[in-house]
Amino acid sequence: MKIIGIAAGLHTGSFVNRLLGAAGGELPEGVDFEVWSGLxxxxxxxxGPVPAPVRELTRMILAADAVVVTAPEHSLLPDELIDTLDWLSARGVLAGRLVAVMSASARACGAMWAQAELFKRLQSAGAVVTGAELVILPGCRHFDEDGRLADPVLRQQVRDVIGGLCPAELMERSRLNEVMEPALDLRGEPALDLRGVALGALDAEAREPVLSR
Structure with a gap:
């Protein structure tokens, strides 16, 4: 499976661009993720003639199974994103295509208008749209050193959105791998070996002397 990512922001360090990268990091094993950066x-x-950026994005989407779009923090869509959606709609590229939308705001419903407008344009283009609005807390650390979301609640929300694009068996396999992966201590070693604890307890029990009354 392959997913194309589009960030509705022109600045590399913007939250929506970093959110897109974080979303790509939450995809299960077996899913390829490619970011389009021609906005x-x-x-x-x-x-008239189709420009090169339109041809490139068209080729990428047609070769993929789904699309993820991260919307801006404010209430208006960038003109470049509107132009992109107009081109894709006119060429029928999004018809029947799964598209997940994620927007972010410092307050509940803060990005509601941008997300509503994006939903409307995508649905008009024939896309099957899902998504969520994420609430971020000002002043908090949102990303770790690896670019992943630091807040487990936000990370789970992103996974839920991504899960709507991926086959159920891939998401289930990903969850099983996380459960089976042992926790590591500061030295990078397993923090707790349950099998060792169990065997040690049995061994100690077997050697425990029976005391008479």
Whole structure:
């Protein structure tokens, strides 16, 4: 399976760009993730020859199974994203395609208008749209050193959105792998070997002397 990621932001360090990268890190094993970075080169839609950025994105989406779009923190969609969706809609690229949308705001419903507008445009293009609005707390550390979401609640919300795009068996396998993976201590060694504890307890029990009354 392959998923294409589109960040509705022109600045590499913006939250929506980093959120897209974090979302890619939550995909289960067996899913390829490729980010399209040509948003800033997208021209306004007009009938006639198809520009190179449009051809590139069209090729990527048609070769993929689903799309993830991270929407901006504010209430308006960037003109470049609107132009992109106009081109994709006119070419029928998104018809029947699974698209997940994630927007982020410092308060509940803060990105509601941008997400509603994005849903409307994607559905008009024929896409099957799902998504969620994530609430981020100002002043908090949102990403760790590896670019993953530091807040486990946000990470689970992202996984839930991603899970709507991936086959159930891939998500279940991913959850099983996480459960089976042992916790590590500061030295990088298993923090607790349950099998060792169990065997040690049995061994100690076997050697325990029977005391008479």
């Amino acid at each position: 800033g080169e997208m021209p306004p839609y007009e009938p």
